[in-house]
Amino acid sequence: ISLLGYANGGFGALHMLMRHPHVFHRAAACDAPVLGAFAGVVKPWGVESFPRNGASKISPWHTFGETFEHAEMFAPYSVGTLVTCEYVRRELNGGDENPNDPPRVGLWKGARAAWEMEALREQMDEFDVRHAWSDAFEDEPGAWDSGWLDEALQFIAAR
16 A cells, blocks of 8 residues: 655655554655644634634634644654654665665655755655655645656556
């Protein structure tokens, strides 16, 4: 089973692979907010989320910054935190049985979360986690109809 996603879905794909490296084969992510460096919006649960005056009804719970009150609350879920775990690093690099396997993580830099993807790539380099990297689509926000998807599918399908 391989995982693929962009934006929050890319975060989810990376997070699932790192939390369960024995279940998933590879993960490809584009333009994903992976590190959680944000200023949260404090809003107690149970508060009316939608405007009452007939304005557009957009839920305020659609981003990490609005879900976690501050960055420290996000830290246990951060892909950057998981990369520092010895078990996760070993498993992403093929485990004891396959230390020369190709990378299991593919990262595609996009326009919205570029600095976070760069920071994650640097952290993976620092902790010697093999990964594929592309900045060919750095001027485009991640989307399902973008060129990164073809590359990501090739990455996932490679043996």
